[in-house]
Amino acid sequence: MQECEKELREVAKKLLLEKKVDLIIGYEEGTLPLRTRPIFIREADETKKLVWNSRCENSLCSYLKTTKERVGIVAKGCDSRSIIGLIKERQIKRENIFIIGVPCSGIIDRKKIEDILEGRELLECIESDSQITLKGEGLEEKVDKDKLVHASCKSCKYRNPVLYDTLVGKEVSQGEVEEYSDVEEFASKSDDERWAYFNDEASRCIRCYACRNVCPACYCPQCFVDQSLPTWFGRTLHPSDTLMFHMIRTLHIAGRCVDCGACSRVCPVNIELRMLHKKVQKDVKELYDYEAGINLEELPPMATFKMDDPQEFIK
């Protein structure tokens, strides 16, 4: 891991010195234990702040949506897929982006750590290749990273970036992944149970829109919930406003969501709608044999039409 970090800093430094990019977007250490955060680097000297570890939970692609500069960006597997999506949908130009690919064994889910902490405060965390040591007042616990990885990472098929200009670190082994087992299990529940689940999740929504703002696929200049003339949506906490917001967002990202998990990681009230996104992803796969962000050539299914597209659902 340290090797990879060293390599990353060198690559970034060189890119800036050789003026191949104007800006590097990567990760630096944050101000609280466990936290890293996005950093924007324009001076070669600053590249020493760059880090890469399993705490790099943010999706940096959301920053590409607004920048016009030539950017060098640190990208995990899922991020590289998001970048492909943004290129295909003409949001960014391939030639303006230098992708520094980082193989990823999964990102740590801070919510899982909170469950272990049971109200105690985490004061320090030390990361090794396979374990994390959590330290606090009267607390010292070693936990296997495997147990802490985010659900999206568990079912990730693309741990190594799909598209990159340079790869730092060694490719990680992929192994067998049960991509849709959790969705299938969830889908086997009764309508009432599923409805109750989604209602319960959305009932906690505080409409902060962090899920939308962090989503690499959400780039509408004005979101439908923000429009006031006409007003499509109320601003209340009623399910007709909150649940509908999440459902429409899910449909807007159909065939585009790469299940990076950023939306569930940023949620301050632990709303877990991944199952809904994942189900739509599965449907797109089954109906159109399409996976988002795998290559630059294939046209997105929602942006194209084929004579043999399935149409049983049109009544």
Place this chain on the structure above:
Amino acid sequence: MRKGDRLKEKIIQKEQIGKWLEKLGKDYEIWAPVKRNGLVLFHPISSAKEVYFNFLNSKKTPKDLFFPQSEVLFSFPKEEIEKEVETILQKPRIVFAIRPCDARSLALLDQVFDSEDYQDPYYIERREGTLLVGLACTHPQQSCFCTSVGGGPFAKAHLDLLMADLGDGKYFVEALTERGEGLLEKNDSLQEPQKKDREKLAKIKEEAEEKVKSKLVTKGLEKKLDKIFDSSLWDRVHQRCLGCGICTYLCPTCHCFALLDEKDKARVERIRNWDSCMFPEFTVEASGHNPRISNRERMRQRVMHKFNYFVERYGETACVGCGRCIQSCPVNMDIREIIEEIRNE
């Protein structure tokens, strides 16, 4: 109550709290920290068993008990425009185990919603109908800086009762108002505090204050902010910000709202919803012009409101140092760093 009056100090055994709350529950609706879905939030409780005592602080503040995120102010049938006044609280309430920082935030909100210029009937009814039972903060977090902004982990201000966990199965309880004293009268198993209880209290208070390591220097900050409105500093500090509403919606002192009228076939409702200065449509004018066009201006507004405009208007900083914005920001924006950067500018 006169300042410095000691109304009543008692010891309550941990195992007696259930009985006490049960008794209070007959007259009051009790809201307390409850852990559900891995989240600690204030919920109405029917038994002390539901209370999650082992909490650092609640994820959301109890602010929405007084100033709900979304509230119908009034509604009327479409045909006749006649205001219907509804009683807001069916029963007086107790917010049990509120942290001193959150209690202090209500005192700041009072200045906005209950001032000489303006009295907000919705807020005032909730505020007057609610008693605050504080739980002293024995484990301040790294992101806490209450002592820099006029508070403290054992601060008594604005509470009716303050409880402190002495750690040996006992709570030290102090009544701070007559209403608070009334709550204690409903408990028949109270004991008089002994010398060693008082010593213990002093010790844990000192330890807690010691733990508040973060310091925020706010002296002269409002004047500095006056001078740097157009500084390039704002270009730097906002870069990482995603422009979501977490910091404002989890903040105990943020109080901006938007009024909307909604109608269906039969009725019209006037609704007040929380709004956030971090949202793009926050200041969109009727013409379509938006004076705060990017995150840069929005971030500046958030800092200016808390540390300049509010200070100018009410003489206090609109921040109680609870650290929720630092803890919950998805990209670890840290107000302590921003203030430090402003001071160094």
